[in-house]
Amino acid sequence: MTPFRMLLRVASALCILLLISGCWSSREIEDLSLYVGLGIDVGKETAFEKDIAEQGGTYPKKNYVTATVQIAPGITNSQSSQQSGSPSSGKTSYSNEQLSGDSMLQIFRQFALRRDRPLIGHHLKVIVVSKDIAKKYGLNQLLDFVLRDNDIRPNCLVLISHHRALDVLTSQDPSRIPAFYLTGITNNSYLSNKILDPVLLSKLDAQMQSGTSFLLQNVLYSHGEDKFSGGSIFDGKTTKFIGELSQTDLEGLSWLNSKKKGGVLKTHNKQGFTVVYEIKKKKVKIIPKVVGNDISFHVKTESEGWLMEDWRAPEEEEKGEYLRELEKDFAELAEQQIRQVLSKLQHTYKVDVGEFRDSLRIKHPKTWKKVKDDWDKIFSTVPITYEVKTTITNPGSSTE
Amino acid sequence: MNGSPQKITTTQAVVIIVNYMLGAGILTLPRTTSKAVGTPDVWISIILSGLIIAGVGIVLVTLCRRFPGKTVFQFTREITGSWIAYILGFAMIMYFMVIAAFEIRVMAEVTGMYLLERTPTWAIIMVFMWIGIYMISGGLGVIVRVFEIILPITIIIFVIEILLSNQLFEIGNLRPVLGEGLMPVFKGLKPSLLSYTGYEVMLIMTAYMKNPKKSNMAMSWGIFITTAIYLITVVMVVGSLSLDGIKTRTWPTLDLVRSFEIQGLIFERFESLLLVIWIMQIFSTTAITHYCASVGIRDLFRSKKIKGIMYGLLPFIYVTAMMPKTVDDTFKLGDMLGNVSVILFAILPLVLLLLSLIRKKGGKHA
Numbered sequence: 001m002t003p004f005r006m007l008l009r010v011a012s013a014l015c016i017l018l019l020i021s022g023c024w025s026s027r028e029i030e031d032l033s034l035y036v037g038l039g040i041d042v043g044k045e046t047a048f049e050k051d052i053a054e055q056g057g058t059y060p061k062k063n064y065v066t067a068t069v070q071i072a073p074g075i076t077n078s079q080s081s082q083q084s085g086s087p088s089s090g091k092t093s094y095s096n097e098q099l100s101g102d103s104m105l106q107i108f109r110q111f112a113l114r115r116d117r118p119l120i121g122h123h124l125k126v127i128v129v130s131k132d133i134a135k136k137y138g139l140n141q142l143l144d145f146v147l148r149d150n151d152i153r154p155n156c157l158v159l160i161s162h163h164r165a166l167d168v169l170t171s172q173d174p175s176r177i178p179a180f181y182l183t184g185i186t187n188n189s190y191l192s193n194k195i196l197d198p199v200l201l202s203k204l205d206a207q208m209q210s211g212t213s214f215l216l217q218n219v220l221y222s223h224g225e226d227k228f229s230g231g232s233i234f235d236g237k238t239t240k241f242i243g244e245l246s247q248t249d250l251e252g253l254s255w256l257n258s259k260k261k262g263g264v265l266k267t268h269n270k271q272g273f274t275v276v277y278e279i280k281k282k283k284v285k286i287i288p289k290v291v292g293n294d295i296s297f298h299v300k301t302e303s304e305g306w307l308m309e310d311w312r313a314p315e316e317e318e319k320g321e322y323l324r325e326l327e328k329d330f331a332e333l334a335e336q337q338i339r340q341v342l343s344k345l346q347h348t349y350k351v352d353v354g355e356f357r358d359s360l361r362i363k364h365p366k367t368w369k370k371v372k373d374d375w376d377k378i379f380s381t382v383p384i385t386y387e388v389k390t391t392i393t394n395p396g397s398s399t400e
Numbered sequence: 401m402n403g404s405p406q407k408i409t410t411t412q413a414v415v416i417i418v419n420y421m422l423g424a425g426i427l428t429l430p431r432t433t434s435k436a437v438g439t440p441d442v443w444i445s446i447i448l449s450g451l452i453i454a455g456v457g458i459v460l461v462t463l464c465r466r467f468p469g470k471t472v473f474q475f476t477r478e479i480t481g482s483w484i485a486y487i488l489g490f491a492m493i494m495y496f497m498v499i500a501a502f503e504i505r506v507m508a509e510v511t512g513m514y515l516l517e518r519t520p521t522w523a524i525i526m527v528f529m530w531i532g533i534y535m536i537s538g539g540l541g542v543i544v545r546v547f548e549i550i551l552p553i554t555i556i557i558f559v560i561e562i563l564l565s566n567q568l569f570e571i572g573n574l575r576p577v578l579g580e581g582l583m584p585v586f587k588g589l590k591p592s593l594l595s596y597t598g599y600e601v602m603l604i605m606t607a608y609m610k611n612p613k614k615s616n617m618a619m620s621w622g623i624f625i626t627t628a629i630y631l632i633t634v635v636m637v638v639g640s641l642s643l644d645g646i647k648t649r650t651w652p653t654l655d656l657v658r659s660f661e662i663q664g665l666i667f668e669r670f671e672s673l674l675l676v677i678w679i680m681q682i683f684s685t686t687a688i689t690h691y692c693a694s695v696g697i698r699d700l701f702r703s704k705k706i707k708g709i710m711y712g713l714l715p716f717i718y719v720t721a722m723m724p725k726t727v728d729d730t731f732k733l734g735d736m737l738g739n740v741s742v743i744l745f746a747i748l749p750l751v752l753l754l755l756s757l758i759r760k761k762g763g764k765h766a
Contacts, residue, residue: 150513153669154659202568202659206645358572365439365579 037070037179039165172224193263417622421598445588594738
């Protein structure tokens with residue numbers, strides 16, 4: 001009987017092999033629409049939707065939001081390119097699809113009625129929320145789906161667009177995918193202190209949960225090009241948009257932030273020529289003082305940098321007295337930037353988006369516990385003093 | 401093999417303890433503990449509970465060593481008499497069985513969410529349980545050898561992966577230390593103690609050790625390694641995602657790994673690797689509890705056919721695993737198991753030890 005049993009074994013082994021070696025949940029990547037960018041705008045029906053709705057092809061919904069999904073690689077056929085925001089002709093590297101509705105997931109599922117290839121969110125890189133919708137709805141409402149979804153990874157970047165998010169996700173160059181381009185720019189944050197440190201979904205979630213007011217990077221758009229400029233302030237309690245900080249404000253803020261690297265300072269020397277200082281090292285110390293019920297902060301910033309540009313006409317060697325003088329000028333300039341941003345934060349918007357909150361939480365946890373619930377209000381009345389010291393350590397490669 | 405299982409060495413005992421302890425809990429541990437603590441002092445709670453568990457573990461092993469070569473199901477009878485022994489033994493068997501079911505369920509839940517979204521749950525569980533029964537029917541020797549392969553892989557991959565997240569790490573998230581005094585630390589003791597369930601395996605394993613004298617060494621090392629892994633996890637998760645960031649995440653450890661991408665390494669994303677080793681850990685926990693439950697039934701009812709018992713338990717484990725309707729129910733089941741474990745394996749061994757001392761049952765330390 002051995003041959004028979006042997007045969008039986010081989011047969012069953014083969015059967016099992018056939019059964020278990022396949023991937024049950026596998027889906028071919030060619031048959032999927034990978035979306036790499038997501039834009040959230042105030043609801044505005046596209047021509048396609050209006051047309052379909054006229055034919056009765058709609059479902060009960062209110063058009064609160066319009067979601068733009070950036071799919072890469074784009075679809076090659078010509079009919080899809082009539083969508084606004086997609087490059088017009090030929091094979092493109094991406095395509096933007098828009099639908100409106102009042103629930104993110106419903107909008108996403110609605111794509112299943114229009115496209116043969118289902119959307120899949122594993123590779124979502126960037127979410128752009130327009131300022132206008134962020135004024136109406138809290139970010140925790142708009143992004144709730146994104147945070148719950150099991151496809152989307154929490155390392156996705158969140159940006160705020162000044163105008164429509166759709167525009168930001170559009171580029172003139174059809175070979176450039178705006179979503180990748182935007183993530184690329186945030187990686188430059190070490191070069192300029194005008195770019196905020198990237199805020200990922202996971203960090204944003206933490207900030208929203210803690211009720212901290214927070215800053216998100218702003219993106220401007222003009223003629224098919226994007227530019228990072230300034231930041232948007234969000235209220236910690238409602239997570240709604242409440243105001244903007246300019247590029248210069250961000251520079252000022254970076255003097256109060258120990259993590260921010262890079263940046264340049266420009267001043268004019270006595271003769272009126274441009275002199276530029278590049279920050280190489282920075283040490284920021286925020287010292288909270290608590291006396292009774294009175295909280296105050298003192299910020300000590302020390303920076304070392306290189307003198308990278310000097311337009312002085314008859315060139316002279318920079319040394320001694322001249323450098324000291326410049327150092328003082330630069331420090332004054334930095335202090336002026338700080339003054340400007342603090343007055344905006346404390347008086348215009350009355351929110352703390354700097355590191356004051358953290359320093360108080362760490363150094364004086366007991367006081368923090370008392371004030372944390374309305375910290376933003378208390379912060380606006382807290383006296384803050386600051387001193388900046390800049391040192392020029394290196395004149396660059398040319399010394400004359 | 402049925403009558404006399406192979407003996408295990410001290411190192412193998414350590415491997416079994418660690419493999420059992422690391423299970424479903426590690427993915428939720430940062431959330432459960434930090435919710436209870438409420439300050440960044442979570443890691444102190446973890447260390448403290450590690451120490452407490454080490455104490456409890458030593459008591460447990462001391463008890464076992466008074467009855468060399470006998471499992472808990474055999475020697476309770478000598479201490480308390482048949483009737484109580486039957487009740488206690490039955491409770492422990494139930495406990496092991498439900499743990500096996502719970503681990504399977506959590507595994508199915510996470511795999512269904514992040515790995516195999518469209519595979520039916522029964523299919524995932526079925527394969528899992530079949531391989532499990534294939535392994536444990538080979539006896540303790542086989543189990544231990546598989547465990548010895550699994551553990552180093554787990555530790556290496558896990559530690560590397562968690563440390564890769566250092567780009568998100570901010571020390572400020574872990575400060576201030578003891579900002580609100582010691583009270584929060586104590587509040588966090590309960591959930592962190594629960595995550596240490598698993599040391600109870602020594603109630604059975606001591607009987608099979610080559611050198612039972614070293615069982616307290618095995619226990620201490622097992623708990624030490626687990627504590628270290630838990631500590632790294634909690635420190636990195638809280639330090640990277642911050643206390644507020646993990647309160648609402650269902651699986652914080654997984655979210656930590658999902659929060660970064662590393663370009664330039666062969667892999668950019670590491671969550672599938674984490675899930676793989678984590679599934680191996682769940683597999684080992686399920687297998688060992690299944691085995692313990694079978695041994696329990698065998699010893700309690702003085703049966704000889706352990707294989708039949710193992711197969712007989714399969715449907716019960718499956719049905720129990722499918723009982724919780726929602727994820728919340730599953731977590732509640734986990735909490736309940738933790739509470740039961742405190743009674744059965746922290747308080748009971750002490751009582752049994754005292755009783756055996758008073759009634760002069762069992763020999764001196766083996």
